[in-house]
Amino acid sequence: MNQSIILFIAGWYFCSITLSLYNKWMFDPSKGLSVPYPLMVTTFHQLLLWIISGIYLKSTASPRQEHSTQEWKFYFKYIVPTALATAGDIGLGNVSFKFIALTIYTIVKSSSIAFVLLFGCLLHLEKFQWKLMAVVVVMFGGVVMMAYKPDSITSQQPDHTVLGVFLVLGSSCLSGLRWVYTQIILQKGVGPDASVKRSPIETIHQFSPIMGVALFAAALIVEKPFPAIFKTSLFTWHDKISALSILRGFGLLVIPGIQVFLMTICELGILQRAQVLTLSIAGIVKELLTIVVSMIVLHERLSGIYNWAGMCIILLDVCYYNFLRYKQKTEIQYRPMDDEYDIDTQEFELEQRK
Numbered sequence: 001m002n003q004s005i006i007l008f009i010a011g012w013y014f015c016s017i018t019l020s021l022y023n024k025w026m027f028d029p030s031k032g033l034s035v036p037y038p039l040m041v042t043t044f045h046q047l048l049l050w051i052i053s054g055i056y057l058k059s060t061a062s063p064r065q066e067h068s069t070q071e072w073k074f075y076f077k078y079i080v081p082t083a084l085a086t087a088g089d090i091g092l093g094n095v096s097f098k099f100i101a102l103t104i105y106t107i108v109k110s111s112s113i114a115f116v117l118l119f120g121c122l123l124h125l126e127k128f129q130w131k132l133m134a135v136v137v138v139m140f141g142g143v144v145m146m147a148y149k150p151d152s153i154t155s156q157q158p159d160h161t162v163l164g165v166f167l168v169l170g171s172s173c174l175s176g177l178r179w180v181y182t183q184i185i186l187q188k189g190v191g192p193d194a195s196v197k198r199s200p201i202e203t204i205h206q207f208s209p210i211m212g213v214a215l216f217a218a219a220l221i222v223e224k225p226f227p228a229i230f231k232t233s234l235f236t237w238h239d240k241i242s243a244l245s246i247l248r249g250f251g252l253l254v255i256p257g258i259q260v261f262l263m264t265i266c267e268l269g270i271l272q273r274a275q276v277l278t279l280s281i282a283g284i285v286k287e288l289l290t291i292v293v294s295m296i297v298l299h300e301r302l303s304g305i306y307n308w309a310g311m312c313i314i315l316l317d318v319c320y321y322n323f324l325r326y327k328q329k330t331e332i333q334y335r336p337m338d339d340e341y342d343i344d345t346q347e348f349e350l351e352q353r354k
Contacts, residue, residue, distance in 0.1 A: 008269035009282050015263035017290050020102055021297060022256055026234075027097040031298060033233045033252075038094040039219035040229060041253065046087075046212035048257030053205035056261075078185050083210035085178035091215050092171035100164025102294040103302060104146055106287055107311050108168040110318050114139045115176025125183050131324060139317045143169065145310030204264060284319060 025032035026041065035041060096105060114136040120126030147165040219225055235241060235249035270282070291311075294300050302308050 002273070005270065005273050008266045008273070011266040012263060012270060012282075013286055013289060015259045015266060016286060017293055019256060019259045019263065020106070020290055021293065022259070023094055024097050024102045024105075024294075024298065026252075027094060029098060035229075035232055035234050036098075037219065037223045037225040037229050037232070038098065039091050039215050039223055040225040041234075042091055042094050043212050043215040043219055044253050045257045045260065046208045046215060048254060049204050049260060050208040050212065052257065052261050053201050053208065056201050057205060078181060079206065080210055082178050082181040082185065083207040084214050085174045085181060086207060087211035087214040087218075089171050089174040089178060090211070091218060092167050092174065096164045096167035096171065098164075099160040100168065101161075101300045102298060103291050103300045103311075104161070104165065104307075105168055106290045106294070107146055107314050108143055108165055109172055109175075110287065110314050111139050111143055111169065112172040112175040112179075113318065113321055115173045116179050117176075119176050119180040120183075123180055123184070125180060135317055135321050135324070139314060142310045142313035142317060145306045145313065148304075148306045148310070201264065204261075281322075284315070284322070287315065287318075 026035050027038045028034065029036075093105070093109070100108075117126055117132050117136055121128050121132075126132070143165065147162050229235070230241065230246075234252060235246050237245040237248065302311060
């Protein structure tokens, strides 16, 4: 493994883990700023990503294509649904931080693989195999064990962990849907330059406006953030609002957007240099590191043998899935379209562990 891959993986680890810690600190009602508007905050992140990616594309003189009528039809039929699914994925994930520990979030989020397999089979992008179905069943069994708390059955206090798990499952479901839609986009192609792949930065610039509009609409309906958001701890200091506290608030909003952008750059660097096995192992190690860091920094603990068993089942299931994919890649001679699919599976295995 050369030095550049190590640097990109280290950057990916740093950006991803610190972003998870940051979001937990931002939205958790007891361990951080307790900002009650995760959808509105995520909307701002998308606006920032659109601006940063636009500056990047302009500074690198990336070519822009003119959109024909055919391309606009393709845009509304495939690009818009993919962006909406991505918005739901990120939005539900951030909302879940209000109810669930980062440790449980990280483990349950791994179930994205199961949803990719399910949607892939339903849309005939994935050939049905009993081994893959077993991966799905075992993974959902592990999720149930992660959410199970014997004390919550007899307790009179409401347990929000189950709600948090369902939010993460919804996020994972939409994550699986968006990656299957992404595969459809890659297979169909559009226009004379359909064989030319878009860079992740160009994809961010294309998706972020749609995601921002969808999240903003959801925030207005569900959260009703205005004008109360300016009275939260995000824009106040010692319960007082001032020009300095507002500047501090915008600074706190800018940090995650920059982190996501840098994380995308690191992912691009890894995808250009690493093999499938390297990506799979790196992703599993990142999940374990996120769990360890959350236990050290946030003092989170898994409660009971069921939670520990669920965590082990899910992580081992993810390892088996990656081993199965790697074995299939080395033993089966793929057609050209299948080769392209397997390359983009690498992108999914990176993205779904964010």
